[in-house]
Amino acid sequence: MARRPLPRILTDSAPLARMANSPSLARSRELARTAADSASDVLHPLITIGRGLRRLGAAGRGRWMETPRESRGPLAFFVGACVLVMCLVPYGPLLALITVMGAGAWAGRERTPVETGPSEAERERLQALYEALVPYFSVEGDTGPLYAYGGDWERAFSEYVFDDAGRIERLQLKYPAYFTDGEDQSRVRIEQVLYAKAGRGREYHFGWDELSNQLTLTALGALPADIAAQRFVTAPGETVLGFTDPDAVQRTLPVTAGEETRDAPPVVWRTGPRATEPHLLVLGQPGTGATTLLRSIAVQALQHGDVLVVDGSGTGEYGCLSGRPGVLAVESGLAGALAALEWASHETERRLITANRARQAGRAAPEDTRRPLWIIADRPTALAHVAVAEGRDDPQRWLQVPLRHGRAAQVTVVVADQFESAELLSDPVRAHTKARVVLGPATAEEVRAVLGAPPHTTPTASVPPGRGYARLGSAPVLRLQVPATPDPLDDATGQKLRQAVLSLLPERTGPADEAGPADEAELTGEARPTGQEEPAEPVTGGKPEGAGESADAAGPVDLAKSAEADRPVRLRKSPDADATAEAEGDSGGAAADAVPAAGTGSGDTAEPVGAAGRMRTVGDGAPRPVNGSAKAVRAEG
């Protein structure tokens, strides 16, 4: 039998579609929606109360089920008694009804659910981090591994915090007890994995808690770089190298940064007879702020001591120090540097011998052996190169005695150089500089090679100038930001910073170099202060007499101010000074009598600072290199 076709209205959808699109149907749909919306608005309180009563009922049922069987009777009796009382008091049932409705409305109110736990993306990130750690935190044969492929990260990560951008801000993880957390290599591997997975480009601190097998990773903010040179509140013998993280040191110093004054955590380096790290070595890439750190140290040192600067880079970045009271010399030529350092070496011996004699005689060490003497050598290896080319001594040779015996003689040595030249640093420099600073971008291995321990933070590839790590002896490695102490004679230095640095320098009392106070007054926009003496005598500039190979040894030298009369005097080292000293059998400590002859050293390849890299002495009652130099030095009034 042939099948009959279905009626057309059932096979053809066109009539249905026509009906659905008809205006009357659309209007009635709109009406129904409006009526439903209005009804839900009107009934909303009832819906809320109903939902609340349902929740209260469920909660009551739960409590009833939780109540021990033997307590149910008294509980039922108590509830029944309450109901009876409510029924008996005037308006009781009405009050009970209102209370129940109110409780229902409160319990039934809509609450936006509080999101707890990580989002999906964060869970994925934590899972990836967990999986990445599996090879390092698991061994074969571990029957209950904390870390396993496809394992549960929630067992291993006890705390995690994400920032607004979804990056890990803090993570606390447990690791198995068999992990060799006492070995640097093992730790560094884990830190590298976490650094990569938590997001490169930020600095992280790793806190290893070996007692409870826990590692805490914390993303660190940048150290504030707004602190400039200023008078820091420190005791004599304390030098502020820079500032670090608040929880890394126990002390704070009041500092002015911009307009505000706040407390900042300093890295304070102690020098002097009781210092355990009496000398400092600074290493870094070029342009990362080593000279700035040395300038900052020199400025602080001038407060209580004398400073002798050897600027191997020869860029004249210590010119602002020339001619200041307390600045014994600023040398940038080989000849001048050799002479100045030789003098410093002899001066160290003289101080030791004098202090020793005084002690043997039952007296206190004389004042002139106690004034701190700072030898600041910026890139001495550059001069070592020149010395090799000229067949002369490496200036570092003369650092040996100050480095070995400087602590007892109040002589402090600060050396700065670049990573590339580090192997040219002499053994005494490496051995006796226990305070260390690394500046600029450096890998963890480089930091460890210099400081003797890796940093507990991941060094980042790009850092602002003056940013690095410091370690004083065997203390922990600290992050460091050096206070901005730019060269005030540099045109690029802003007026405010220039003024800040100049205000910390002792006022020039002696004659200045050609680029001296006049220019400084110009730079600071100030007129020369009234009453300030013009140099009594023109500075001995240009080539010293007999310039050349012997210039450094015999050249006319310095201008100085007599300690007694406080007026400039000219000191001249006799050409046969060394010969005289030798002839008199002046070996070892007695050689201290020789004044360092600091000439321009025309044979130098580097240009001397200022007019001529001169040894300058000043008279403010403090010991000066000219002390007791009767046989070698002639003082001209």
Ligand SMILES: Nc1ncnc2c1ncn2[C@@H]1O[C@H](COP(=O)(O)OP(=O)(O)OP(=O)(O)O)[C@@H](O)[C@H]1O
């Ligand atoms: N702590 C700091 N704060 C702000 N700027 C700094 C800081 N340290 C250095 N700078 C700036 O960085 C630049 C280089 O500094 P500096 O000359 O001290 O570095 P360097 O390592 O001695 O360089 P080079 O090896 O070329 O002599 C300068 O412009 C300086 O002003």
